[in-house]
Amino acid sequence: MAIPETMRQVRFEGAGGPEVIRLETAPIPQPGSGQVLIEVAAAGVNRPDCLQRAGGYPPPPGATDVPGLEVSGRIVAVGDGVSSLRVGDEVCSLVASGGYAEYCVADEALCLPVPGPLSLLEAAGVPETYFTVYDNVFTRGRLAAGDTLLVHGGSSGIGSTAIQLAKQAGAIVYATAGSPEKCDFCRSLGADVAIDYRSQDFTEEVRRLTRERGVDVILDMVGGPYIARNISVLAIEGRLVQIAFLQSSKVEIDFMPVMLRRLTITGSTLRPRSVALKAEIAEALRRNVWPLLEKGAVRPVIHATFPLEQAREAHELMESSAHQGKIMLEIRK
Numbered sequence: 055m056a057i058p059e060t061m062r063q064v065r066f067e068g069a070g071g072p073e074v075i076r077l078e079t080a081p082i083p084q085p086g087s088g089q090v091l092i093e094v095a096a097a098g099v100n101r102p103d104c105l106q107r108a109g110g111y112p113p114p115p116g117a118t119d120v121p122g123l124e125v126s127g128r129i130v131a132v133g134d135g136v137s138s139l140r141v142g143d144e145v146c147s148l149v150a151s152g153g154y155a156e157y158c159v160a161d162e163a164l165c166l167p168v169p170g171p172l173s174l175l176e177a178a179g180v181p182e183t184y185f186t187v188y189d190n191v192f193t194r195g196r197l198a199a200g201d202t203l204l205v206h207g208g209s210s211g212i213g214s215t216a217i218q219l220a221k222q223a224g225a226i227v228y229a230t231a232g233s234p235e236k237c238d239f240c241r242s243l244g245a246d247v248a249i250d251y252r253s254q255d256f257t258e259e260v261r262r263l264t265r266e267r268g269v270d271v272i273l274d275m276v277g278g279p280y281i282a283r284n285i286s287v288l289a290i291e292g293r294l295v296q297i298a299f300l301q302s303s304k305v306e307i308d309f310m311p312v313m314l315r316r317l318t319i320t321g322s323t324l325r326p327r328s329v330a331l332k333a334e335i336a337e338a339l340r341r342n343v344w345p346l347l348e349k350g351a352v353r354p355v356i357h358a359t360f361p362l363e364q365a366r367e368a369h370e371l372m373e374s375s376a377h378q379g380k381i382m383l384e385i386r387k
Contacts, residue, residue, distance in 0.1 A: 057082060057091070057130055063120050063155035064365045069109030072369040077362065083118070083152065083159045085133035088329075092145065092160055095127040096178035096359075097153035099368045099381040100211065101275075101298065102325065107369065113151040114326055122153020123325065125160065126168060126178035127386070136162045144168045148181040148332060150325060154365060156385055163333035166340060169347035172354075179354035179380040183215040184343060186297060186324055189335050191216055191273055192223070192342075194320050195295045199224030201270040204260060204287070206280065208245060209236035211354070211380040212297070216273055217243045218352040219343065225271075228263065230256050232375065239378045243355070260287040268292060268315075278302040288317050296321030355379030 060079050067074045085091045103121045105111035113119055126146040129139055139145065139162055146168055147160035168177040191197050203220045207213045208229025220227045221244035229240040230251045237248035249259045260269060268289035274280055278301025284294050285307065292315065312319065324332070346352045357377040360368040362385050372381055 057157075061156035062362060063152075064122075064362065065120060066107050069107070072107070072366045072373070074107060075366040075369060077365070080120075080155075082157050085131055085136075085159050087134045088136060088162050089133040089159050090129045090136060090139055090145075090162055090165060091131040092125055092127040092147065092158050092165075093130045094125045094153065094156055094158050094385045095174035095387075096125070096385060097122045097155075097158075097383045098124040098179050098182055098211070099360075099365075099372055099383060100124070100182050101372060102182075103154075104369055104372055111325070117150040118152045120152045120155055122149065122151065122155070122158070122383075124148055124178055124181035124183075125153045125158050126174045126180075127158075129165075130157070132162075138162060139165060144174065146174075146177040146180050148185050148324075148336070154362065154383060156362075161329050161333075163329055164336050166336060166344065169344060171350045172347065175359065175382060175384055176354050176356060179211070179356060179382055180347070182324075183211045183354070183380070184219075184339055185332070185335050186212060187215045187219055187273075188339055188343060189324070190295045190297055190322060191220065191271065193335075193338070194322060195271040195273065195293045197223060197225055197271045200226075202226040202228065202264065202289070204256075204269045204272045204284075205229045205245075206256075206272070206274045206276050207231070208240040208243075208248060209378045210275075212273075212275065213240070214243055214355050214379050215352075217245050219346075221245075222346055222351055228260065228269065236378060257283050257287050264289070271295065273297065276300050278305060281305050282307045285311055285317065285319075288315065290315045291317070293318040293320065297323075356382055358382070359384050361385075 240248040275298035277299035
């Protein structure tokens with residue numbers, strides 16, 4: 055396939071707000087050993103992209119500083135040692151960086167086939183959220199059928215994914231969201247109960263709903279004062295899984311409930327992990343989640359789509375928290 059010498063990509067002109075986003079022309083990246091070059095159709099916009107833009111979440115050593123953690127598109131070149139993928143294959147992939155561009159390098163082990171019911175645009179909204187949710191809710195949080203899950207930020211890309219996957223696993227799902235409309239959105243995805251955190255105290259609601267038992271797993275991206283409140287509503291042997299901090303990561307908490315109720319406090323970040331560790335998640339998704347995507351039982355929910363040159367507007371929407379579901383950049387139709 056004919057590949058041009060240059061492409062358009064987004065770069066941040068220093069650390070700051072959306073005003074530092076710039077569109078530039080750059081050489082096409084080259085795939086290394088075990089990598090492929092993807093002609094990008096679409097890329098997901100995620101909160102870690104905004105954190106990187108603000109100077110708080112740098113790419114791993116050796117990775118490009120072009121933002122973007124998930125893409126979909128068509129493979130146009132393969133590096134040495136690639137055996138399972140061919141030029142012309144349509145894939146979606148988790149990437150360490152580089153997604154906000156017309157071409158992006160991805161590791162073979164992290165590329166997954168586009169599920170049949172999904173468009174390329176929708177497929178680009180799968181990797182970052184599905185890798186994150188599966189690893190944290192099911193692997194680290196050990197969610198099982200019959201368990202109760204509390205998802206904070208249920209109307210976000212992560213939250214909407216967690217609700218759907220947990221319901222498919224046979225869990226009872228409670229979600230928090232910031233408006234009646236967002237609560238309706240959570241319920242439309244399968245949440246058994248949606249709690250408007252602006253008008254309701256989620257700890258009181260959880261205690262009432264569970265008859266003081268508490269929930270088995272909590273997926274939290276808020277942090278700050280939510281950490282102690284989360285611990286207070288975990289059931290015996292409950293698991294708190296922390297994946298981000300919209301508020302502070304530093305808090306003072308009483309650990310006595312952790313001991314008395316044998317709680318687990320865990321959490322993770324995805325981007326700094328090795329390709330091998332991410333590949334383990336990819337294989338688990340291929341086995342356990344891709345069949346659900348193929349039959350349409352779960353799917354990414356797209357709230358808004360922007361062209362690459364409107365990446366600033368996409369970031370502004372993300373930081374407004376007005377969205378319900380995923381925000382996407384459509385780079386090639």
